[in-house]
Amino acid sequence: MCRHLIDDVAVGWDELGTDLLDNAPPALVAALTGGEQWPSRTLDHLITPDGSPPVRMSVTDETADKQDMQWGYVLNKEGVEGISLLNEDIGPVVDWDTDPHTVFNDHPSAWSSLDPAPTIRASRSTPPPSAPAATPAKASTPRPAARR
Numbered sequence: 581m582c583r584h585l586i587d588d589v590a591v592g593w594d595e596l597g598t599d600l601l602d603n604a605p606p607a608l609v610a611a612l613t614g615g616e617q618w619p620s621r622t623l624d625h626l627i628t629p630d631g632s633p634p635v636r637m638s639v640t641d642e643t644a645d646k647q648d649m650q651w652g653y654v655l656n657k658e659g660v661e662g663i664s665l666l667n668e669d670i671g672p673v674v675d676w677d678t679d680p681h682t683v684f685n686d687h688p689s690a691w692s693s694l695d696p697a698p699t700i701r702a703s704r705s706t707p708p709p710s711a712p713a714a715t716p717a718k719a720s721t722p723r724p725a726a727r728r
Contacts, residue, residue, distance in 0.1 A: 582655050591634050594621040612680060663695060664688035672697040
């Protein structure tokens, strides 16, 4: 995952696609994507103000505010650290073994470095994690559809 997301991309990602799920069980892929497939797309055709070739951004404590970054993700051996850059300098780690159907609270203030990752309790009608879901889980806050 680190190689795909970080090492093998020149500048960055426009959109992450279902190719990240290539070796996942078909039932899980169908549950997470609704059966749709689309490729990841890199940030190509970028034009810099001075015409120089674009370069990968380095986000540091000093540059995060200037780059208007709201979220940061760090891939750790234990899992993915989700950092709300609006509220915290570090964040809770979502274990790599976390069920991909898990719904998380996406409000930045919920991602405290002192607490576990903020999962949203599933309704009683939700099947247990071992059973594949028929449709992807929905967050309580509507989000715009991904561009494809």
